[in-house]
Amino acid sequence: MTTVLHDQDLATVRAGARKRTSWLGSSILILGAVYCLLPIAWVVAASTKNGSDLFTTFTFAPGTGFLENLSDLSSTGDGIYWTWLFNTAIYAGVGGVLSALVSGISGYTLAKYRFAGRNAIFNVLLAGVLVPGITLAVPQYLLLAKVGLTDTYWAVLLPQIISPYGIYLARIYAAAAVPDTVVEAARTDGAGEFRIFARVGLPMMVPGLVTVFLFQFVAIWNNFLLPFIMLSSDDKFPVTVGLFTLLNQGATVPALYSHVIIGSLLSIIPLIALFLTLQRYWRTDLISGAVKG
Amino acid sequence: MSATATTGRKRKGTAPRGVPYLFLAPAIILFTLFLLLPIGYAIYLSFRQIKVSGLGLGKGSRTEIWAGLDNYASALGDPELLGSALRVLAYGLVLLPIMLGLALLFALLLDAPRVRFGRFAKLAIFLPYAVPGVIASMLWGFLYLPAVSPFNDVIGALGLPEPNMLGGGSVFFAIVNIAVWGGVGFNMIVLFTSLRAVPGEIYESASIDGASDLQIALRIKIPLLMPSLIMTTVFSLIATLQVFTEPLTIRSLTNSISSTWTPLMKVYRDAFSQNDIYSAAASSVVIAVVTLVLSFGFLRLVSRQAFGGENR
Numbered sequence: 001m002t003t004v005l006h007d008q009d010l011a012t013v014r015a016g017a018r019k020r021t022s023w024l025g026s027s028i029l030i031l032g033a034v035y036c037l038l039p040i041a042w043v044v045a046a047s048t049k050n051g052s053d054l055f056t057t058f059t060f061a062p063g064t065g066f067l068e069n070l071s072d073l074s075s076t077g078d079g080i081y082w083t084w085l086f087n088t089a090i091y092a093g094v095g096g097v098l099s100a101l102v103s104g105i106s107g108y109t110l111a112k113y114r115f116a117g118r119n120a121i122f123n124v125l126l127a128g129v130l131v132p133g134i135t136l137a138v139p140q141y142l143l144l145a146k147v148g149l150t151d152t153y154w155a156v157l158l159p160q161i162i163s164p165y166g167i168y169l170a171r172i173y174a175a176a177a178v179p180d181t182v183v184e185a186a187r188t189d190g191a192g193e194f195r196i197f198a199r200v201g202l203p204m205m206v207p208g209l210v211t212v213f214l215f216q217f218v219a220i221w222n223n224f225l226l227p228f229i230m231l232s233s234d235d236k237f238p239v240t241v242g243l244f245t246l247l248n249q250g251a252t253v254p255a256l257y258s259h260v261i262i263g264s265l266l267s268i269i270p271l272i273a274l275f276l277t278l279q280r281y282w283r284t285d286l287i288s289g290a291v292k293g
Numbered sequence: 294m295s296a297t298a299t300t301g302r303k304r305k306g307t308a309p310r311g312v313p314y315l316f317l318a319p320a321i322i323l324f325t326l327f328l329l330l331p332i333g334y335a336i337y338l339s340f341r342q343i344k345v346s347g348l349g350l351g352k353g354s355r356t357e358i359w360a361g362l363d364n365y366a367s368a369l370g371d372p373e374l375l376g377s378a379l380r381v382l383a384y385g386l387v388l389l390p391i392m393l394g395l396a397l398l399f400a401l402l403l404d405a406p407r408v409r410f411g412r413f414a415k416l417a418i419f420l421p422y423a424v425p426g427v428i429a430s431m432l433w434g435f436l437y438l439p440a441v442s443p444f445n446d447v448i449g450a451l452g453l454p455e456p457n458m459l460g461g462g463s464v465f466f467a468i469v470n471i472a473v474w475g476g477v478g479f480n481m482i483v484l485f486t487s488l489r490a491v492p493g494e495i496y497e498s499a500s501i502d503g504a505s506d507l508q509i510a511l512r513i514k515i516p517l518l519m520p521s522l523i524m525t526t527v528f529s530l531i532a533t534l535q536v537f538t539e540p541l542t543i544r545s546l547t548n549s550i551s552s553t554w555t556p557l558m559k560v561y562r563d564a565f566s567q568n569d570i571y572s573a574a575a576s577s578v579v580i581a582v583v584t585l586v587l588s589f590g591f592l593r594l595v596s597r598q599a600f601g602g603e604n605r
Contacts, residue, residue: 020407021407021409026410029408029410029414032414033417036418038436039432055441105316106317106319113312121321128328130531132531132580132581132584142334142338143334164324222426229565243431244545247545260431268424
């Protein structure tokens, strides 16, 4: 395992050496931050405007219509928006957990067992990272249609459980975090192999698996193509596809734009909240390859 | 597998032979069902076509037959597919340097000793990662709409002619901007984390030797970041060639984006609007092959230059 120094610790160490602030560097960072926050600030301001203010008042000037917009959104199609948000949470939550578990046991096996075909299996799974989703989308739809699974929750959930990248991360993490000696000790004590994984390996891999979970959660939350292709009934849509259909109707009914705007704002809040709460578990050093197995 | 791999390592209490395969079964089954099988099926379909006999009415008048390379010939000769492919290549050539260049710049600044506001900027720049592509395109799309846009308000107040960012010439850059916005933060974090893994003493000794922060960044940090830069480039390249969500969303707000603006949009249209799954399959196989050739080509090119032919 690597020692992870906190940003502040390093910053203090280095600030001790030289104290002058680089205003050029700081300004560039601030500009970058402003650029990234601009659309978010806009959607916050725009969500408070009623339909006509949206096109007449200055962009960032707040309005007074937030609650009105919210109740309009909730009454659209019997509150279908909340169904979409709920669906997204199911797809991303259940998909993320299952993906982390499958990645976890696969990564653990690839790191902790020696068996014929280990490298071949790992390389084939890993090559999946390079397969462009474009090759998969159309045939996945046709194959699922043959077994009658299109336009069901399964059509969106099942294809996103397998994550080559997640398996890769879990393997690296298991190699670094689960010592061979601990596994062997448990084995000598007579514990079964699955029990060793569930009671010894899995708990040690939790930080890595939280990273895999977050990664896949975001990937599913952000995935538009798959549900867009697979689903046709709007009560199964995730929020991304739902808002997209609203936006398309907005071209003829501009009043729907206010729904799209407040809907967009509400849909990004949970993800930002999740990030802020799970931030400390988000092991970015895994993703950048800084933890070596 | 060699015998040393199975017997050479310490294996006091041995696990039953079948266990690893059993543990890997869920991954292998899902991988087969949702990756291998669809790829195989796409390749199979790309060699098939529908033969219509008579007027094409009634049962049995439409039969699926072997097409040989017909679908590939028409995909490769299709000006729409070629046009969209060239557009997306140009898109990648503009997007990747800007996005990864900014990600590198921000990562180096976050790691620089005398730069302030790092924690705030890191969080703010990473925030767009949590915004789905559809939502990001909607937010920017509204910011581009002349009636809503703050940029147009400012430019109009200065008495200059107001641009239409969703017009034919500029919509390309409008979409590049959405992708830069959405991608810069994640890549910045990956690069920044790699920098953090480098022991600080390396920089300390360089700065004692009189190297400036800029020199340290250019001569030490960027070379150290090469493997991470290559990895982020390859992943960004693969994602870039599949661009779909952003132009499709912006298309709802402007008519300057055609239904075949990117290769994936064309595949989608062929398969689902025109019900021609065979040519859609051939197009997607072609695009997949081009993607793989480009990513492996890039990897070969840079690994020769960056590592002197030595594999990492």
